[in-house]
Amino acid sequence: MDTSPAPLRGRAIFANPGPTNIPDGILRAIDRPTIDFHDANFLPVYREVFAGLKHVIGTKQHLFMYTGSGHAAWEATLTNLLSPGETILVLESGYFSEEWGKMAAAHGVEVQTVAADWRHGVDIAAVRAALEADRGHVIKAVCVVHNETATGLMIPPADVRAAIDAAKHPALFLVDTISSLASLEFRMDDWGIDAVVGGSQKGLMNPTGMSFTGVSEKGMDAHRKARLGRYYFDWSVMLTRKPHDSFVGTVPVNAFYGLREAVRMLEEEGMDRVVARHHRLAEGVRRAVAVWSGNNGPQLYCTNPARVSDSVTTILMPEGHDADALRRTVRGRFNVSMGGGLGKLGGKVFRIGVMGDVNETMLLGVLGAVEMSLGINQVPHGKGGVEAAMAYFAG
Ligand code: PLP
Numbered sequence: 001m002d003t004s005p006a007p008l009r010g011r012a013i014f015a016n017p018g019p020t021n022i023p024d025g026i027l028r029a030i031d032r033p034t035i036d037f038h039d040a041n042f043l044p045v046y047r048e049v050f051a052g053l054k055h056v057i058g059t060k061q062h063l064f065m066y067t068g069s070g071h072a073a074w075e076a077t078l079t080n081l082l083s084p085g086e087t088i089l090v091l092e093s094g095y096f097s098e099e100w101g102k103m104a105a106a107h108g109v110e111v112q113t114v115a116a117d118w119r120h121g122v123d124i125a126a127v128r129a130a131l132e133a134d135r136g137h138v139i140k141a142v143c144v145v146h147n148e149t150a151t152g153l154m155i156p157p158a159d160v161r162a163a164i165d166a167a168k169h170p171a172l173f174l175v176d177t178i179s180s181l182a183s184l185e186f187r188m189d190d191w192g193i194d195a196v197v198g199g200s201q202k203g204l205m206n207p208t209g210m211s212f213t214g215v216s217e218k219g220m221d222a223h224r225k226a227r228l229g230r231y232y233f234d235w236s237v238m239l240t241r242k243p244h245d246s247f248v249g250t251v252p253v254n255a256f257y258g259l260r261e262a263v264r265m266l267e268e269e270g271m272d273r274v275v276a277r278h279h280r281l282a283e284g285v286r287r288a289v290a291v292w293s294g295n296n297g298p299q300l301y302c303t304n305p306a307r308v309s310d311s312v313t314t315i316l317m318p319e320g321h322d323a324d325a326l327r328r329t330v331r332g333r334f335n336v337s338m339g340g341g342l343g344k345l346g347g348k349v350f351r352i353g354v355m356g357d358v359n360e361t362m363l364l365g366v367l368g369a370v371e372m373s374l375g376i377n378q379v380p381h382g383k384g385g386v387e388a389a390m391a392y393f394a395g
Helices: 025-030 044-056 070-081 093-107 126-132 157-166 217-225 236-238 255-269 271-292 323-333 362-378 386-395
Strands: 014-016 062-067 089-090 110-114 139-145 172-176 196-197 212-217 313-314 336-340 351-353
Touching: 014 025, 014 093, 014 110, 014 172, 014 362, 025 255, 044 062, 044 196, 044 212, 044 323, 062 070, 062 217, 062 236, 070 093, 070 126, 070 172, 070 196, 070 212, 070 217, 089 093, 089 255, 093 110, 093 126, 110 217, 110 336, 126 139, 126 157, 139 157, 172 217, 172 313, 196 271, 217 236, 323 336, 323 351, 323 362, 362 386
Parallel strands: 014 336, 089 110, 089 139, 139 172, 172 196
Antiparallel strands: 062 212, 196 212, 313 351, 336 351
16 A cells, blocks of 8 residues: 555645635636736726725825835835935834844844834834934834734734824834735725835735835825935836836736736725624634633733734744644645744744635634644643634624
């Protein structure tokens, strides 16, 4: 008898916190012959995507797009808004706030940080205090990762806006919405955000490789004075490219077909229902984890209930148990993919994403695979997590 591992059959369940499961409708939308991006038939598609994405991020102001993952939009945002030697204030939330800060430093920007416990989240009073202490208004921008994908922690942008206003500080307000967009409520204009960083591969359910920046009028004024080096990313260069005017270089036509289908699906469901669905799914995961945490089992990494993320749950393994070994069992035995720990959390946590095209039944498969694998890997845990999630979903 063949003793090699049997190939896995059935659909794999993809529960990563990005990239996410790509729905069949989007796969089919992308799977079409390409056309010239100057073709008259493409311009309406391009415009529909811009209008749809503006609606999703909640802005009537500017939007610029790039062929490149979220890092491209991070870099575009920094280089279009800042000059060498200027200072930004980064609110610490985890791996991604650190990385955005490192990128700014690599461009010769001074980075100040409001330090925070990754499990609890930044104290908004400390943000206000840091801005009030900056009497000379040296800080040019406040940078926040709305939903820290590494730690499963959310920072409310409206609270940060209120702190900036209370400190009467003129800094720009930059928000990374890569893992919150189309999952958590997001309102760029209402929350007074000057630049929004987004990507295609999470709540927008598309392949990785497209990203964008929403920009306010105040952001555009700052852009005209900003001197960091850029060209592909330069918003002023983009505006000279007619008729597309928000894109430099070859426009990736097929990616636009996919994004058009995503905004159509989001509009069909309605953003309020999208947000409610993500909350319900993430709460189901939390109910399961609450049970598993008995018997000194895995527990929620985020210890602040007011800040838990509704798009990704980060789960801390008990001391001495390897999260990556658990993920290998979940993937190898049950064909379910989950996220691992990033940076200093490597091997310590695993992450369940509910962002994008996910429903209760898919998620119960994920939770079942985790609970079986906890048993197989002899990780202590309370039993009945899946039942708790089922009771919640049925309730
Ligand atoms: N910011 C956040 C919050 C993220 O989750 C990610 C990626 O997961 C990034 C930035 C970087 O984006 P990308 O990996 O698409 O370059």
